[in-house]
Amino acid sequence: MSTHDFGQVSRTVGTVFRYALLAATLVGVVALGILLLFVAVDAIQPLTADPGWHLTFFLSFVLPTLVVSGYLYRRAPDSLRAGGAIVGLLAVTTMFAGGVVLIFVDIVSPITWFGFVLALALPAGVLALVSRTLSPGMGTSVGLSAALLYISLAGVPGPVGGIVGLAPIAPSVIALVGSIPVLPVDWMLLVVSVSLPVGLLAGSYVASYTDRRGGIVALGLTVALGVAASLAAPSLGISAGPSLLLATVVGVPTGLAVWRSWETNRLALALPAVVVGGAFVGAFAVEALGFAGPQSWVDWQFLTSAHSRIAEDAGLYPAIGGSILLMGAVIVLSFPFGVGAAIYMEEYAPDNRLTRLIDVNISNLAGVPSVVYGLLGLGVFVRFAGQPTGTVLVGGATLSLLILPIIIISSREAIRSVPEEMRQASYGMGATRWQTVKNVVLPRAFPGVLTGTILALGRAIGETAPLIMIGAPDVVFSLPAELSAKVSAMPLQVYAWATLYGSPAFYQKAVPAGVVVLVSVLLAMNSLAIVLRNRYQNEQ
Amino acid sequence: MSNNDTPMDDSTDYSDSPDPTDDSVIETNVADAAASTDTTRPPADTIVEARNVDVFYDDVQALDDISMEIPERRVTAMVGPSGCGKSTFLRCINRMNDRIDAARVEGELLLRGKNVYDDDVDPVALRRRVGMVFQAPNPFPKSIYENVAYGLNIQGIEGDYDEIVEESLRRAALWDEVKDQLHESGLDLSGGQQQRLCIARAIAPDPEVILMDEPASALDPVATSKIEDLIADLAEEYTVVIVTHNMQQAARISDKTAVFLTGGELVEFGDTEQVFQNPSSDRVEDYITGKFG
Numbered sequence: 001m002s003t004h005d006f007g008q009v010s011r012t013v014g015t016v017f018r019y020a021l022l023a024a025t026l027v028g029v030v031a032l033g034i035l036l037l038f039v040a041v042d043a044i045q046p047l048t049a050d051p052g053w054h055l056t057f058f059l060s061f062v063l064p065t066l067v068v069s070g071y072l073y074r075r076a077p078d079s080l081r082a083g084g085a086i087v088g089l090l091a092v093t094t095m096f097a098g099g100v101v102l103i104f105v106d107i108v109s110p111i112t113w114f115g116f117v118l119a120l121a122l123p124a125g126v127l128a129l130v131s132r133t134l135s136p137g138m139g140t141s142v143g144l145s146a147a148l149l150y151i152s153l154a155g156v157p158g159p160v161g162g163i164v165g166l167a168p169i170a171p172s173v174i175a176l177v178g179s180i181p182v183l184p185v186d187w188m189l190l191v192v193s194v195s196l197p198v199g200l201l202a203g204s205y206v207a208s209y210t211d212r213r214g215g216i217v218a219l220g221l222t223v224a225l226g227v228a229a230s231l232a233a234p235s236l237g238i239s240a241g242p243s244l245l246l247a248t249v250v251g252v253p254t255g256l257a258v259w260r261s262w263e264t265n266r267l268a269l270a271l272p273a274v275v276v277g278g279a280f281v282g283a284f285a286v287e288a289l290g291f292a293g294p295q296s297w298v299d300w301q302f303l304t305s306a307h308s309r310i311a312e313d314a315g316l317y318p319a320i321g322g323s324i325l326l327m328g329a330v331i332v333l334s335f336p337f338g339v340g341a342a343i344y345m346e347e348y349a350p351d352n353r354l355t356r357l358i359d360v361n362i363s364n365l366a367g368v369p370s371v372v373y374g375l376l377g378l379g380v381f382v383r384f385a386g387q388p389t390g391t392v393l394v395g396g397a398t399l400s401l402l403i404l405p406i407i408i409i410s411s412r413e414a415i416r417s418v419p420e421e422m423r424q425a426s427y428g429m430g431a432t433r434w435q436t437v438k439n440v441v442l443p444r445a446f447p448g449v450l451t452g453t454i455l456a457l458g459r460a461i462g463e464t465a466p467l468i469m470i471g472a473p474d475v476v477f478s479l480p481a482e483l484s485a486k487v488s489a490m491p492l493q494v495y496a497w498a499t500l501y502g503s504p505a506f507y508q509k510a511v512p513a514g515v516v517v518l519v520s521v522l523l524a525m526n527s528l529a530i531v532l533r534n535r536y537q538n539e540q
Numbered sequence: 541m542s543n544n545d546t547p548m549d550d551s552t553d554y555s556d557s558p559d560p561t562d563d564s565v566i567e568t569n570v571a572d573a574a575a576s577t578d579t580t581r582p583p584a585d586t587i588v589e590a591r592n593v594d595v596f597y598d599d600v601q602a603l604d605d606i607s608m609e610i611p612e613r614r615v616t617a618m619v620g621p622s623g624c625g626k627s628t629f630l631r632c633i634n635r636m637n638d639r640i641d642a643a644r645v646e647g648e649l650l651l652r653g654k655n656v657y658d659d660d661v662d663p664v665a666l667r668r669r670v671g672m673v674f675q676a677p678n679p680f681p682k683s684i685y686e687n688v689a690y691g692l693n694i695q696g697i698e699g700d701y702d703e704i705v706e707e708s709l710r711r712a713a714l715w716d717e718v719k720d721q722l723h724e725s726g727l728d729l730s731g732g733q734q735q736r737l738c739i740a741r742a743i744a745p746d747p748e749v750i751l752m753d754e755p756a757s758a759l760d761p762v763a764t765s766k767i768e769d770l771i772a773d774l775a776e777e778y779t780v781v782i783v784t785h786n787m788q789q790a791a792r793i794s795d796k797t798a799v800f801l802t803g804g805e806l807v808e809f810g811d812t813e814q815v816f817q818n819p820s821s822d823r824v825e826d827y828i829t830g831k832f833g
Contacts, residue, residue, distance in 0.1 A: 351641065421678035428636060429691040429741065430668030439694065444681060 036519070043512035044296045053291035060285060061278035068274045076267050083271030085531065086257050090250065090272065092524050097249035098303075099324045101242045106321060106479040110186040110193070110241060115177035117193040122173060123148030187230035187240035195226030195248055202252050206259070218256075225251055297513035306477045307493065311505035316514055319493035321479040322392075323461055323521075326489055329396025330403065330460050331453075337400075338407030338456075339449055345408075346415040347437050366405035373402040374469025382470060389471030393483040398466045403456040410452025414445040447532050454529040458522050464491040474500060490518045584611035587749060587779050588633055593647035595628050595637070595804070602628045603804040606647070610749075610796070615771060615780045617790035617812065620800030621827065626783045629800070630751050633781065634670040635663040651749070668695050671742035673752040677734035679726035679741070684709075684718050687726045687737055691745035704744055712740035713770050732763025739770065743778065750774065752782040756789065768793050787828050791816050799824050 041047075046054075072080035104110060127145050155172035157164070171179070199222030207215030229247035230240040261268045286293065305315030349355045377398025381387045387394050418441050426436040467489055474496035476488040488496075494514035497506045588610040595603040603625045610616045618626040628637065635656060637643040648655045656666050671691075679687050688705045691697075697704075705722070709715040714736040718729070726737050735755055742750055752771070756764040771793050774780055784790050790797050790812065797815040799808040801823060808815055808824045819825040 419678070421674060421676060422680060424636070424639075424674060425678045425680065425738070425741075426690075426694075427639065428634065428667060428672035428674070429694060430664055430666075430745070431690075431694045432664050435694045439690070440680060 039512050039515050039519075042508065043298050043516040045294045047294070049294040050291040052289060053286050053293050056285045056289065056291060057282040060282035061275070064274045064278050065271070068270050072267070072271065079265055079267035080271065082261055082265055082268035086254065086261065086268065086272040087275050088527060088531065089257050090254050090276070092528055093250045093253050095521065095524050097246045099320075100249050101245050102317075102321050102324065102479070104190075104241060104245055107325070107481055110189045111178060112174065114189040114193040115174035117197065118177060119152040119173035120149075123152045185240070187226075187233075187244050190241055190244050191223060191226045191230070194245065195223045198248055198252055199223050202256060205256060209260070209263075221255075222248070222252055225255075297509045298516050302510075302513050303517070307475045307496075309501070311501075311503070311509045314497070314506070314510045316490060316493060316517055318476045318479055319488050319490045319514075320517070322476060322487040323489045325392050325480060325487060326395050326399060327457055327461060329392055329483070330399045330457060333397055333400035334404050334407055334456075335453060338404050338453070339411050341404075341408050342411030342415055342449075343437060343442070346412050347433065347441065362405050362408055366409055369465075370402055370463050371465040371469060373398060374466030376401060377466060377470045388484065388486075390467075390473055390486045391484050392480050392487045394470050395467055395472055395487050395489070398470050399460040399463060402463065402466060403460045406456040406459065407453055410456065411445070411449045414448025414452060415441060417448060418444045447535060451529045451533045454525050454532070458525045458529075461489075461525070462491055462518065462522060464489075464495050467492050468495075490514065490521070494518065584614050586610065587612040587652060588781070589648075589650040589653075590629070590632075591648040591650065593629070593632060593645065593649055595625070595632060595646075596644045597640070598642045601804060602643075603632075606804075606806045608798055608806060608809045610779065610781060612779050613775060613777065614795040615775045615782060615793055616796040616798065617794035618781070618783045618798045618800060619785070619787060619790045619828070621802055622785075624800040624802050625804035626798075626800045627753050628804070630753055630781060630783050633749065633751055634667045634672055636667075636672065638663050668745060669747055670749045670751060671745070671747035673735070673738050673742050673750065673755045675754045676758050677731055677738055679729070679734050679737050681725060681727055683723045684726050684729070684737060685722040688740050688744050690741060695745050697745055705740075708740040708744040709737075711743055711774070712736045713766060713773075714740055730763070732759050732766060735759060735763070735767060736770065739767075739774075743774070747778070749779045749781060752780065754783050754785060757785060764789075787816075787830070799827065801827065 069080060072083065104113065123145060126148055127141065130144065131141055151170075152173045154160075155175060156170040196219075199219040202222050203215035203219035206218040225247050226244045229243045229251075233240040233243035236243065258269060258272070301313075302315045303320070304317050305313065306318050308314045345355065345359070377394060378389075381394045381397055382389050422440050422444065423436055426440045431439070472492060473486050473488055474492060476486055480487045494511055497510045497514065501510075586609040590606050590608050593603055593606040594601065606629060618629065620626045628643075631637045632645055632649055633651070633656070637645065645657055649657060651666070651669070654661070656663075668691075680690060682690070685705055688708050689701050692699070692701055692704060706715060706719075709718065714733060717733060718737075721728075726734065729737060735758075739750075739755070755771075756767045759767065768789060771780055771782065775795070782790075782794065794812045796810065797808075797812040798806055799815060799819075801807045808820055815824070816828055819828060
């Protein structure tokens with residue numbers, strides 16, 4: 001080799017390694033993709049539709065969406081992203097609205113909800129009045145708000161008085177509202193107890209970008225939307241309450257997103273307009289031309305009916321409701337404890353052997369198989385605490401135990417990612433630890449905490465084994481109306497169809513349909529988490 | 541550019557310094573020295589006094605027997621090579637070292653005659669009297685207005701916040717640049733603007749002393765010169781203690797200079813002109829003229 005010749009360095013091993021990695025990636029992705037596609041085809045049966053149906057939707061929906069996306073992708077990628085977010089918001093809020101409607105129709109009557117909102121609003125109002133006129137100290141206001149909340153929610157002397165043996169003097173606000181003999185119709189109650197609070201939130205959001213007047217307009221529009229949806233409901237063939245809830249839960253967040261984008265980036269509205277418009281045009285066109293859609297097993301009947309011995313009639317409704325209730329219980333039980341523990345361990349705990357031991361053990365607990373948590377739940381809540389088996393409370397508590405370590409770990413991660421400089425700046429200004437945590441650490445860590453919690457909930461919603469262990473029934477025919485009622489869940493129902501009722505009809509119809517619903521909910525939750533995380537990273 | 545010609549830029553300020561050849565500047569009475577170097581301003585009282593301060597991180601000694609008196613409403617610069625303990629000393633003054641478990645402080649550090657390490661001193665209350673600006677600009681991810689009002693909020697200061705925020709931003713020479721975007725994020729500003737925002741944030745609650753830990757080291761020369769002008773203005777109302785790596789900067793902006801050398805020793809403390817023109821020891825001369833460090 002001459003001194004002018006650099007020669008060649010062999011890259012054979014490196015190249016082989018690179019393609020091996022690519023192959024590994026592809027095998028995983030393709031296998032998962034095929035699996036999902038297989039289940040989806042089974043459940044939705046796209047081939048049973050008329051070719052004309054496919055052609056119509058391709059022309060009205062798929063093609064315009066592709067063209068607009070392609071154009072935006074090349075010309076204005078920002079608008080494509082923002083538009084995609086609005087479409088995603090529409091999808092997620094629609095699912096969420098379904099859950100809300102389900103709760104209001106079957107579990108919490110509008111009058112109970114109204115009483116509850118009133119019971120929370122009254123103390124808040126009194127407190128606001130008192131603090132404005134008398135400006136009491138911190139301790140006084142905390143004590144006062146606790147007392148007011150207790151009186152308002154539980155009455156005088158309430159459950160404590162019941163234990164001590166005092167005669168009830170005044171009922172709670174909820175009981176008071178429930179005992180009024182003449183009541184306005186449900187939708188009017190909902191306008192006050194749903195539209196108004198949502199409108200206040202929307203108003204403060206709008207006001208933060210514009211001014212007080214804009215906020216009041218948003219509040220007015222939200223209430224008007226609720227009233228309009230209720231009045232228009234009979235002509236659409238649904239009842240007023242669900243119509244109001246759907247319009248509020250879907251319309252308000254989407255409306256706000258559309259308004260923001262109208263103010264900042266109008267091009268972003270092209271994609272949602274094409275998607276929604278295309279879907280409507282396609283639906284009207286197939287109706288008018290008489291093309292039949294696919295014989296999907298995931299249909300309105302499947303979503304709204306209970307289990308049946310006949311696969312075609314079987315539905316997931318009680319299981320969907322059960323999953324929603326379990327999630328509610330899990331959030332209430334695991335979020336405060338998990339986030340509280342994370343804050344303590346990151347911001348307050350000294351670094352010593354004990355905390356390091358706890359640290360390691362929490363990481364270990366996150367990896368313990370779920371069936372073990374089921375056993376734990378059975379032992380603690382059923383055998384020891386004497387709760388009945390398979391209730392919402394026991395199921396929720398068990399699933400909370402399961403995801404508590406995950407919430408703690410991800411929340412700690414989020415809190416730790418708050419730069420030390422931020423804390424330094426705050427302490428350097430003479431802030432106490434509590435002020436620093438409240439004003440600097442938590443606002444900054446919150447999106448991360450929320451992301452971790454949503455992902456953990458995704459784990460909980462898909463769990464079957466712990467529910468089996470605590471004796472949740474495979475089949476429930478109506479929604480559990482209280483915490484001590486028996487509950488089933490989506491994965492448990494699918495499991496039951498696949499085992500107890502494992503006939504070919506169930507395998508081919510109910511099981512794939514159930515899986516598609518479960519996976520859709522999971523994907524919606526995960527995409528919400530991803531959107532939150534991206535927004536979080538953009539801010540940093 | 542060599543270091544030793546830079547003090548001349550400011551030499552007019554010090555031209556009537558009485559005794560440039562005095563070698564024993566370290567323990568000079570600060571009030572007298574300040575009075576004699578500055579004919580336009582009244583004599584300065586001592587606001588911060590260190591008496592035999594030692595700092596240890598576990599077993600490692602970071603500061604060794606530091607004694608000095610920092611005059612009120614003057615700029616006092618701390619210079620020295622990396623790891624010499626100058627930042628550690630700065631953080632002792634507002635007890636930011638408390639946040640490090642391993643740090644231990646011995647000796648006395650007096651703020652207006654009160655030892656800040658006494659048991660009855662609340663470090664949080666201390667930090668409300670001693671503001672701090674950090675090396676890298678660290679505005680909160682909040683709006684510019686909220687950043688400046690942060691100290692007012694947490695300290696429960698009453699008053700017209702709009703007015704205080706405007707005044708603080710004006711003093712930090714930032715008002716004209718940001719007055720139309722007060723409610724936009726402080727993180728959208730440039731690095732130099734962010735640092736001036738941090739200064740505005742530090743002065744808003746009206747502290748007695750402002751500590752600055754290399755406030756311009758992450759900034760470009762233009763932004764640096766703005767910060768330097770600002771520090772000179774601030775010294776009319778506040779006591780500024782600034783740590784810097786940059787000899788010219790110390791010479792340009794400070795009234796007093798303390799030179800720390802490796803091992804946590806304070807080897808020289810005195811009027812800036814004196815320290816730069818006539819250092820008492822060869823080690824200091826070598827350092828400030830750039831032979832090492």
